[in-house]
Amino acid sequence: MTLIQRALLGPGPSNPYPEATAGLAAPLLGHLDPAFIRILDRTCAGLREVWGTDNALTLPLSGTGSIGMEAAFANTVRAGDTVVVAVNGLFGARMCEVAARYGAQVVRVDHPWGEPVDVERVLAAHPAPAIVAAVHAETSTGVRSDIAALGAALRARSSDTLLLADCVTSLGGSEMALDAWGVDIAYAGTQKCLGVAPGLAPFSFSERAWQRRVEVPPVWYLDLGLLGAYVRGGPGGRAYHHTAPVAMVASLDAALTRITSEGLPLVAERHRAAGLRLQEGLTDLGLELFAAEGHRLPQLTTVRVPADADSAKVRERLLAEYGIEIGAGAGEYASTVWRIGLMGDNARLDRAELVLAALARVLGR
């Protein structure tokens, strides 16, 4: 086996925290072993802490981040339900497609890519939808939207709309407060700011969402009633549903322990400082940032490919000569934007300087 070392500075996966790698390779436990159940319980508690929620039903789903989106809609959409989706990038667009597969009447509120979600426009789209969905940190554009403002506006309208937030690129990098923000349904991935390999989708579901869930969702694997009976247990103990991905859970547990030990404000500050330095450095190189000023994610920076550079060739040279992976753009920006992530263990000044130096060399600047 030839091992290849990469600095994973694209939109994810990021290089895992060393603690996460150790957790992944630790001796395997059975999925019903009391020692594993303790790890699972601690993982769910850690997810509550980083998400800022008391939701009892907070757990890692057994799939990659996208399965969180699937579970969100599978457990809440009844055919004909109106779902308003704020679209300001690829993942908002994907939410429209997934919701539609469950029979939702999707009301799509399109925004220019690179701009944050406009709360007033989302509210004006429908007076009383079953669900309003938005992406907190758009992985395709590097933009942060104000989920707290969206939640506050929805509450002020006193409808019983559920608020769904995609937190794939924010969880573990940005400070969050699901309960204070009024988010009912949230999902994330492990391979971004949580600093774990891809393979789990952290998921959180409020009591309000639980009361209005689809009792027999079309997807057995993602049936929250059955999943809850294993994760939360009941009078008869833990009911077997499916074999939990024990190594991945142990890895997430180790990363969450690392993150909460470091302290959530310090972790967020580390992401902020690294991203700020990167964005400043890119500007100093004469490059133009893509995301709207004031709404830029520090953990994921988007920058326009300069006119004299070939996007793919630059990425290939970074990979071949420096072992650095950065990402292409998404959708229509595939060859005109780069995405550079400083997430999880990579949210460090040395990583920022590394990618700036390599990019300067390859671009000849």
Next chain:
Amino acid sequence: MTLIQRALLGPGPSNPYPEATAGLAAPLLGHLDPAFIRILDRTCAGLREVWGTDNALTLPLSGTGSIGMEAAFANTVRAGDTVVVAVNGLFGARMCEVAARYGAQVVRVDHPWGEPVDVERVLAAHPAPAIVAAVHAETSTGVRSDIAALGAALRARSSDTLLLADCVTSLGGSEMALDAWGVDIAYAGTQKCLGVAPGLAPFSFSERAWQRRVEVPPVWYLDLGLLGAYVRGGPGGRAYHHTAPVAMVASLDAALTRITSEGLPLVAERHRAAGLRLQEGLTDLGLELFAAEGHRLPQLTTVRVPADADSAKVRERLLAEYGIEIGAGAGEYASTVWRIGLMGDNARLDRAELVLAALARVLGR
């Protein structure tokens, strides 16, 4: 982090091959990195080899074994389709539930638990179902059914019924020949005889099944059209669908390389010899095997709990005093049967002797 070492001799997960653990902890690659694409391609080729198939659409799905069952029905069942399910244990029963969620008219053919599937009864259940589904190796009972005979009988009837086989506990432990047997849809898990942590569902889909697939399945995450565009690629290269669980795939690749290097007949013989010794030793201890003679899986042995023993207490003592996990029974046999697995790296004579010796001590025999 306190590390706990277990001999995982229940129905799964089993202890991974050392190669699989090394693959899991190897430096992480991006999911679009050419170096990872090579690993993914080799993994798909390795799955074809252990499964005995040329199916182009053979891939590891991004979830645990149960997601294979979900994908099988999500991509093939149209509302009202007749699906005949042979039920001789828990996983046959689960197939009925999953198929029904996709709108199938399920014709359930029940067998006594512990007995293999009766081909004649399954054929007699319906003259021309869309799908016939059966479990090759029932994890709940330790019984092997003759999928080759089922496939031959279906072909002899010259209907265009698709044959679906659950191979969760057989793949990597039993010699298999999907194509020769006439299996159209197959899925497995990594945590049994493949000797990898749980987290992936190997999946294989024949050209015949592809021609008759549901083009827009209800589950976006498991849409084989979209998954195929990433795994197989197309004129425009690999189309991003979701971030592959790269560490788990690298681990499966390492295990498959180990298995195919050892040689499939030798691996099957290792499982056979270890299981035979275990079953002989259990009988020598005066215990009664549960699965019908002639249809016993060597990799997963079921044995009746003797009248003078408390099932849970014995399992607790094995875990606490010897670090050995064995499984309870399933369903109505939860407290009257034990399940002992010698799968993957545990398919060894020393593991058989270990569990026999510990069980003899705890039972005072």
